[in-house]
Each structure stands twice: as structure tokens, then as C-alpha cells.
Amino acid sequence: MDDSAASSLQAAYQQAIRLLAQREHSRQELATKISRRQTELSAEALDTLLDELEQSGYLDDARYTEMFIRSAIARGHGPMKISHALRDKGVDEQQVRAALAATDTDWLEQARYQRAKKFGTEIPVDFKVRARQSRFLAGRGYFMDTINAIFNTASP
8 A cells, every 4th residue: 555545544534423422313324524635546445444434333233223313313303314314324224224113202192292392282273273283294304193182183
């Protein structure tokens, strides 16, 4: 390995550590950020670097997924929105499903809370108002079954 490649690899490693010190990243997200700045770094060298970071425990998609889900739930996002966002970040779909299933989140209660926070506690009778509130919840990433349950059952 020549000096420029070694220095490029060292710079990429330092950049990766800096990024991971700020927050968790998925493997794909970190690879994208590093390759933007370290353009002379080969794809093989980048893969090797990412493998080393995973083996040392600095980079972990499972840990990233858990952190992302906790954060998204706190922001009021539903399971569909969370799932799509994680897949866009390069997290494996099976890993996303497993992580969402492992959360002890009551999605119906989450959706009820988000609806009440935005529109008040009274369930509307008017179809247009219900449709607007349903669109809001769908945009937050809740399933239609969950949304319909809010309007068709009394809250506990």
C-alpha cells in the first residue's frame, strides 16, 4: 500500500470514529458519508474499514436500529414510517421487523396519544374531520387498522 492510500485510509478511519462518536450510524449511512469525503478510497478498502469497525464494536446495525426506533417513537412516528426510514438507511428488513417486534410499544396507544395531542381528546363524529385526522396519523406512519381502531373503539 502506497503512502497516499495509507493516509487516505487513516483519514477515513479518523472520520468514521468522529462520526460514530457523535451518534450511531448504519453501515450504509457511514459508508456514504466516508466515501463523499474520501473519494480516493477504494470500495474494497472502505469495506475492510467498515468490517474492522464492526468487529471492534464501534459500528453495529442492531444497536443503530434500536436507537433509531427509540428516537422515532419519541417523535411520534408509527411503525410503517420507522420501517421505511430504516430500510432507506440500509438496515436489513428482517432486522427492522425483529427490532420493531421487540419493542414493547402499544402502537394503538401511541396513535391515540398523537391524535389527542394534535386534535384534542374528543373523537369527532364528522366524516371530513375524521378523514383529516386519519391522514395525519397515516402520515405519521400508523397502519390503517390502528387508525380505524381509534375511531371505532372507546379509549380505555
